[in-house]
Amino acid sequence: MIIEIISLILLWFGIYYIVSLSLNMEFGYAGIPNFGKALSVLVGAIAVGGILDRLLILYFGVGGDFITGTTYATSMLNDLIASNPIVGIGILILAIILASILGFIVGAIFILPSAKLKEDYLGVTLLAISEAVFLICMYNLNIIGGYYGISTPDILAFVPGEYRGWAFTGIVLFIAFLVYLFFERLLNTPFGRVLRAMRENEDTVKAFGRDIMMLRIKTMAIGSAIGAIAGALYSLYTVNIIANAFTRVEWTFFPFLMVLLGGKGNNKGVALGVLCYVVVKVLLDVYKYNLKYTLNIPFEPVWLSYMLFGVLMLLILYYKPSGLIPEKPIITPPMKKKIMEISNK
């Protein structure tokens, strides 16, 4: 039991860390209030369910309606993967590539309304766009199966059932680590600096020759590409997609809380924020009924994690607005060298 809980915690940590790192670039660094973060995760599910599944249906020549088709096509593929692990890994890589390309394009388009909007309106607009796409995906069963759900390939069909969870957790953690390295490399640079400058004061950045809109488009394209990777991984992990799973609470508000809790603008801090929240969330999920009956909670225990969200959010914003590990200045190698020189004098 304990082992399973740890595996679950690590898996959720990995997936949420990927989402939160991308949100940290968008919101923590660039100051874009991306209340539509869930959209990028949903796009990852669309890449797997809406595109990859359709390719499989075409490839295996499965007839009939889309939802049943995915069941047949994926089970055929799973047989293939069970005998040939390379196929499984290939499908994983293909899913990640599809998700990041689709995420990149959607992110770049998604931010265009910001050309005319100030910060608060922008946040609300992004939330509204994200919600609209979510509802369309939910009630139009032809995109990703909507509330009915579709099957996705089991990229680990070759792994015996009892180890699958751990194997998938390993993959997710490995990818999360790569994403972390990517963001550290990308942001400890003049790019990270100009994003922070944009967050601090747009007029100054404009007066010094930068095209704000272009910076936003790049930021959101990259951020959404990464968010979509998390969505794809999640869809592959659960071996099915149900549109209901991609709510704003799970994929926008929780990541915001994790970023704020850990320390916005600090990738290591965000790791801590994600870990803290995921541990509590998983434990609450696992033990919610024990809690309900021992403490006699007079409501459905599923609401506990939402309540925890609200309380934590208020506490952080009130008492520790810069998070557990506050942001540090960006010190590029040449800055470091010069600072050493000065302090040696």
Next chain:
Amino acid sequence: MEILRTENIVKYFGDFKALDGVSISVNKGDVTLIIGPNGSGKSTLINVITGFLKADEGKVYFENKDITNKEPSELYHHGIVRTFQTPQPLKEMTVLENLLIGEINPGERPLNALFYKKWIPKEEEMVEKAFKILEFLKLSHLYDRKAGELSGGQMKLVEIGRALMTNPKMIVMDEPIAGVAPGLAHDIFNHVLELKEKGITFLIVEHRLDIVLRYIDHLYVMFNGQIIAEGRGEEEIKKVLSDPKVVEIYIGE
């Protein structure tokens, strides 16, 4: 030689005519000052020149190129930079970072940022330059302080420093010494003079004529969105300042 010229700039805010046919000419290497009471349109004029507001009529020429209503980010590439009436420091960033934003590094493109050799050489150059400028402004000891923790005067110096990072042709300053202690105010203008020696042109809006007068080459007086007097050189400036119209405005204030 003329570097900047505006021709009959008109700017409305709703029905209010903030600028009513303003034509000025700024000579290369001069310190040109625009004075006038509150609401006379000085800030509006330089916001139009620097692209932060769009003119409803009229033209702006810089080095004989039409730059009317271009975006601020584009004007930067023509060699025009500006400071703001209320300092706009990047508060959560260090003084050094604030200066480095003054110049564009190829590493600001995400794809370049991933490869050190695409941006490190430029970064080294920029860091050297930033520290030289900090030394010139006597701010070296503050390089790692957050800009939001500085005094108002120091913030203004940081803004000037940032402008210097770009090797600009012209620096436009909106009230550079408003709210600054007289000692530091003279420091700021001594820096302006040193930079002028290097060939940089200044266009400045300022209230505090008492401090600024001795540093300027060219004076415009604005009132109700119009230029009402102009003088270049010590003699003419003196004449402008004893002009009854000008005196009335200033004493009226």
